[in-house]
Amino acid sequence: MLEPGSCHACVVPYRPSLTDSELSKVATSQAGVIARGQLLAIGYTDSMIRSNVTGRRWNRLLPGVYHTVTGTPSFRSWLWAAHLYAGTDSSLFGRTALQAWRLVPIGWPIHVAVTADRRLGPPPSGLVVHRLRENRPVGLTVGCPPASAVQYALLDAVMAATDPQAVTSLVTAVCQKRRSTAGEIELVASSKPRLRHRSLLLTLLAEIRDGATTVLEIPAMRKIFRAHGLPTGVGQVRELQDGKTVVRDRVFQDYGLVVEFDGRLGHDDPRGRMRDHRRDNAVVLSGRTTLRFGWADVYHEACEAAVQAAAVLRSRGWTGEVSRCGPGCRIRQGTT
Numbered sequence: 001m002l003e004p005g006s007c008h009a010c011v012v013p014y015r016p017s018l019t020d021s022e023l024s025k026v027a028t029s030q031a032g033v034i035a036r037g038q039l040l041a042i043g044y045t046d047s048m049i050r051s052n053v054t055g056r057r058w059n060r061l062l063p064g065v066y067h068t069v070t071g072t073p074s075f076r077s078w079l080w081a082a083h084l085y086a087g088t089d090s091s092l093f094g095r096t097a098l099q100a101w102r103l104v105p106i107g108w109p110i111h112v113a114v115t116a117d118r119r120l121g122p123p124p125s126g127l128v129v130h131r132l133r134e135n136r137p138v139g140l141t142v143g144c145p146p147a148s149a150v151q152y153a154l155l156d157a158v159m160a161a162t163d164p165q166a167v168t169s170l171v172t173a174v175c176q177k178r179r180s181t182a183g184e185i186e187l188v189a190s191s192k193p194r195l196r197h198r199s200l201l202l203t204l205l206a207e208i209r210d211g212a213t214t215v216l217e218i219p220a221m222r223k224i225f226r227a228h229g230l231p232t233g234v235g236q237v238r239e240l241q242d243g244k245t246v247v248r249d250r251v252f253q254d255y256g257l258v259v260e261f262d263g264r265l266g267h268d269d270p271r272g273r274m275r276d277h278r279r280d281n282a283v284v285l286s287g288r289t290t291l292r293f294g295w296a297d298v299y300h301e302a303c304e305a306a307v308q309a310a311a312v313l314r315s316r317g318w319t320g321e322v323s324r325c326g327p328g329c330r331i332r333q334g335t336t
Contacts, residue, residue, distance in 0.1 A: 023068065031076040031143065032069035033061065035084040062124060075099075075106045076143055082110045082127055083145035090114045091138045091146045093130050094160055095170075097153035100144040103173050104157075111156075113148065130156075150180045151188040159196040165219075167197050171204045172215045182208045211235020216261040217249055220298045220305075228306035228331065229323030231313060233259070241282045248283075255316040256288040259309070261298075289316070303330040 022042045027034045039049055049066070052058040059067040061081040067073045073081075079100060083090050091097070093113035098104045113130045114120065123129045137149040147153065154174050161167045174180050182205040189195055189202070207218045212235045225232050233252035238245050250259040260279070280290040289312055297305040303325065310322045324331055 027068045030080040030084070030145075031074060032067055033073075033077050033080040033084065034066055034068055036064040036066075038084075039066075062127075078110060079144050082112050085124075085127070086112045086114050086120065086129060087118060089118065091148055092141075092144065092153075093128075093148055094153055094156035097147035098150070098157055098170070098174070100141040100147040101139075101150055101153065101179060102141075103150070103177060103179060104170065150174060151185050154180070154185060155188060155192065155195065155201075158201055161197065164197070164200055167200055168204060168218055169215050171201065171208070172213060172218060175208050176213045182206075211237075211250075214249065214261055216293075216295065216298055220261050220293055220302075221250075223298055223302040223325070224293065224305045224309060227302070227323070227325035228310070228329075229321060230306060230309055231255070231318060231320070233257070241279065246279060246282075252313065255313050255318055257309075257312055257316060258283045258288055258290045260290060260292045262292060262294045307331060 023034065023039075023044075026038055026042070036046075036049065040046075049058075052068075053060055053066065057068075059073070061067050061073060061078065062085040065081045065084045067077055067081070079092060079096070083092070090112045092100050093111040095104060095107075096111040099106045109126045109128050111128045111130060113132050116131045116133045118131070120129055136152050138146045139149050141147050148156065154170060157170050158167050161170060171185075174185070175182060186202070186205055189198065195201070203222065204218055207221055210221075210232070212218045212221050217235065221232060221235075224230070231252055231254075233250045235250055237248045237251040239248060240246075248258050249261050251257075252259070280292065283290045291309060291312060293305055306322065306325075310318075313320075322331060
């Protein structure tokens with residue numbers, strides 16, 4: 001994990017007196033972490049710092065950065081350590097910034113951004129330093145160091161993503177939790193002449209504007225419905241069920257069809273299955289039909305799922321033609 005080396009710490013304004021409360025105040029605001037420069041500013045000396053480290057009262061997390069409270073450092077502590085190591089002008093970057101915004105699960109390595117003229121030695125293991133030539137907006141996250149604004153953090157994470165599914169997960173995580181809109185993300189994307197996964201990103205954002213919000217709904221609409229020339233309905237429709245508001249993933253109002261996508265946790269446990277059954281039963285009682293698609297339907301059997309959807313739509317008045325999604329499409333001409 002992150003390893004010690006030489007010091008690159010930040011400095012806070014000088015405080016003439018040394019008190020435990022001053023140390024506690026600074027460290028508490030930084031998840032128990034403090035930098036050498038901050039310690040010197042409140043009156044510590046290098047010998048006093050060494051004494052606390054060798055006496056195991058403090059734990060050195062990074063060069064010139066110390067964890068001053070008992071117990072194992074939290075992930076937030078490591079985020080502060082990375083920020084203090086890189087300097088006060090640094091900010092959390094990419095996926096790490098999204099972690100600080102609580103949009104994706106925490107994980108290593110930690111990514112920080114510094115200005116292009118910042119001089120740092122080789123970063124310790126577990127820390128990735130990015131040099132930025134552009135000025136970008138930075139936000140203050142709850143309990144964490146400054147982080148790239150959500151739209152910029154998302155695009156940085158998208159460019160680092162290795163596969164389309166990872167891109168989809170990132171985009172839906174941000175938009176589903178309403179931390180940004182498709183339009184805001186597109187605006188930032190338009191300012192980047194080089195953007196990996198641009199075509200996929202813009203497709204995803206178009207689906208989100210159309211009402212798709214879950215990590216499975218977006219590829220489902222693309223692979224099952226649009227690719228085969230089927231109607232697309234309306235996404236995220238709010239309805240009353242037993243006096244409570246429920247959200248239907250996709251409603252085809254003209255054909256009395258509701259489509260649900262089991263793309264997230266919450267469908268596999270007994271309570272989740274019971275909730276799905278009640279939702280489906282309520283649709284049937286309203287005179288409509290429900291189709292429910294999962295991961296296998298979308299990623300491995302999209303053509304077969306399209307046949308099922310087309311059959312229901314046809315039985316309810318749709319007169320369109322099913323299209324083949326490509327040379328390898330498993331729908332035979334005239335199947336539906």
